[in-house]
Amino acid sequence: MDRTRSEALFQEAQRHIPGGVSSPVRAFRAVGGTPPYLVRGEGAYVYDLDGNRYLDYVLSWGPLILGHAHPEVLRRVQKTMEGGLTFGAPHPLEVELAKKVKRAYPWVDLVRFVSSGTEATMSALRLARGYTGRDLIVKFRGNYHGHADGLLVEAGSGALTFGVPNSAGVPETYARLTLVLEYNDAESLREVLRTRGEEIAAIIFEPVVGNAGVLVPTEAFLQALHGAKEYGVLLIADEVMTGFRLAFGGATELFGLKPDLVTLGKVLGGGLPAAAYAGRREVMEKVAPLGPVYQAGTLSGNPLAMASGLATLEILEANPGHYAYLEDLGKRLEEGLSAVLTEKGIPHTVNRVGSMLTVFFTEGPVRTFAEAKRTDTELFKRFFHGLLDRGVYWPPSNFEAAFLSVAHTEEDLDQTLEALRHAL
């Protein structure tokens, strides 16, 4: 596969942009080689600068559940764009999208739109601190909630991939306000609640982890999380990745969770920058201009992102069968990958919930961050490049989730398995 033009441009990019990229995981440092410059997408496929075609399992890291360039989403964005790009004033589409969020999360009274998942989690934590008057927060090892200071403590995703789970530049005094526990360890969570519960403002968690690779929550862990309420600790379900993806009502619907706040992003914006934090009136009324917790944004609730998000959510709501289809595809891919790897005698564990999946190159089970780190990352590199060279674009790190869209077909998956068989 010729990628000469991408290679030349990436060389040039590194002279102007740190690492040549606008977000670290794109740089392929975990797998080596040069990232292709993607210039066009259609359905489940993307095309690079050199004209190569790839079956896409990254989907812009999750937002594109309907696939690339969905005609209805493009039409709605285009129509909105003809009226201007942004006003920095209330727009009717914000109201429509807020109502749609509330249909997916019926316990939510108020929704505040922001432009990135990072802003959503950062603002939700500020709100939790403002509401409770407490400073400590709890997060879980290997969970990633964006790059706000207090959340870059034992973080997942690129922070984990590049070995900087505790970022430089975060003051230690601030990092100390973040207590870090093992994901899926119900007992240590209960213990921390027993001993420090009354100092803790909030527990933030990925209901299904995507940022240490996929980790599935145990029933005992979910129960222990709900024990937080006894201590007046707010529960923040970070559904930036899982919201509208695992079900219309996200992991909250799938697992029957009862959080106090939810953070959303990715699918919410349908491919443009929209995110949100949302919750019960009593808590959300603390946000300015109603209350004393300040949070603002020049482009928050911008009409284009509202239009693409609304079009995406309308399609998902009108087609509940899409989730059953994604589950069937996910199962087929999980079983197919496992069969090929078994055939080749390669130890592995495939973790999957619906359309999110990770292949760990280790014997299972993989339920915690420590277990995820046992994966053979050298083998992953070969898996990744074997697929890429055969036209399959898999996430360029073993500590990320691969995603499916409704544009993927069974034939696409069969092609992927064939590519893997050849590669191995």
Ligand SMILES: Cc1ncc(COP(=O)(O)O)c(C=O)c1O
């Ligand atoms: C669970 C989760 N929370 C928060 C974020 C941060 O979102 P963003 O990259 O839009 O800032 C991400 C992804 O990056 C995520 O996966």
Ligand SMILES: N[C@H](C=O)CCC(=O)O
């Ligand atoms: N894992 C991250 C988000 O979910 C990947 C996106 C990024 O950081 O660029």
